[in-house]
Amino acid sequence: MAENTVAGGHHDDDVHRRDFLHIATASLFGVGVGAVAWPLVMQMNPAESVKALASIEVDLSPVEVGQVIKVLWQGKPVFIRRRTEEQIAQMEAVSVDALPDPQRDAERVQQSEWLVALGVCTHLGCVPVANSGDFQGWFCPCHGSHYDMSGRIRKGPAPKNLEIPPYQFVSETKILIG
């Protein structure tokens, strides 16, 4: 090997070894940059303490039939609507094909009396106003989206129905959201 290098007859070996060194150095540098960037990027995500507060219990017993309440969950409002028999019947009768985001009412509730939905307009995140708009469910004042009593988008720029948060009934009159 030594005399080859001295003689200069076998450049190829040297060129390959140098290429290898370049690629190895660049790769290691890339890994290093990535390893430094990763924690700097990830620190922006929700902190553990924020995630720990991710669920709440709501007592439903004071809610009257026909009433809508708002509770704060993960910094966002959640609408809880206790629907009347008539409203339930109306929502179940809606033809799904005509909806911008087709969903049957039954897919959106666990007990048909209670509609639990995120109070965040799926357009740009404003809080819709209850019992107003063309469908008497919710109306978003920011850009004019109309939702029905099932929280489904019926008219306006919002692309999706009001999101249903994960929840479960822990007793007859109490739900756990999150």
Place this chain on the structure above:
Amino acid sequence: MDHQSKYEPTNGFTRWIDSRLPVVRMAHDSFIDYPTPVNLNYWWTFGGILTFCLVIMIVTGIVLAMHYTPHVDHAFDSVQHIRRDVQFGWLIQYVHANGASMFFLAVYIHMFRGLYYGSYKEPRELLWILGVVIFVLMMAAAFLGYVLPWGQMSFWAATVITNLFAAIPWVGEGIRTWLWGGFSVDNATLNRFFSLHYLVPFVIFAVVALHIWALHVPGNNNPKGIDPKGNQDMVPFHPYYTAKDGFALGLFLLLFATFVFYLPDALGHADNYIKADPLVTPEHIVPEWYFLPHYAILRAVPDKLMGVIAMFAAIAILFVLPWLDSSKVRSGRYRPLFQQFFILFVVACVALGWAGGQPAEGAALLVSRVGTIYYFAFFLIILPLLGVFETPREMPNSIAEPVLKKPDSPPELEPDSTGKPAPVPAE
């Protein structure tokens, strides 16, 4: 413009400095002895005005940060504390808040100036692109800063703007959570916005330095859009343009002071005097006036994702403007058709601004749609085609020629028109 440095260190100390770090020489060559076209009009004074605005915003901002608390429970009250209790806090806070509007007013005039006189054309493409970078950074700084007082408009502006990113397919919602540092706009969001709001102006400052560097390589464009041919076309920056820029800055500051002292809340929204409430959205939310055209474009498109794309494209298109305009003639003065389309473009931008402030329905929605179409057509259809179909007006051979050869020019200028070069200005 390459030119010989005329800086002469006057004593041993300045000579000692000059041979080690010629920073005084650089300042002298860039801002005193810098050769500048003779014919710059008042539209050219906004570069200096903008630099002044940046300094005002940084100085008042640093002072405000000494009294402001970036926490959801205290932010709103700390701004009221600044306004009521801090010595001269009322003045500094209003200068900073209105300063943002003045900054944008000046930057929009500066950009329309560049657009009309073709200041983005070869060899000033990079100069223009750096300017657009500064504009984007300014928008970021303005948005981040607007959130800090933590009023209702602050909170809902932050919510709406961060939700724009959720429109991106697949990764959008993850990006939104990442921006928030939580599940909604909350304390983590406010904290990072404060941190970034403090950072961005210094980034702007650095890009402004590059912008001026890129300006000083080809030199200033001018209202005729033709390169200076010699000494008769140039004057030194000082005292000619320091005086002109200074006078214009004085007028600009009169307007600025009128807002600060007589109309301090005219450009704001009353709803921002209500503390942020995540459960209630204000009836009518609109951004600050300088974002209204972009907001109109966003709402002109019925589809959410396409609206977001259109809005960002309206800004991004400025980056490629130097390659969209096919005309070799720089100044709009010599482009009869361009002049008319340009006026329409200004009208479209103002109309978009009006429509952005109205509820998105009826006439306002129609205006925002027509305005959006014209905005994009101007860049994508009109500018590329005009260079082919337009016959430019006849252009003078040099900046000085039409002045010196004018038949009705004052008698004292007559001798110059006989061919003798015009006297080089003193200094």
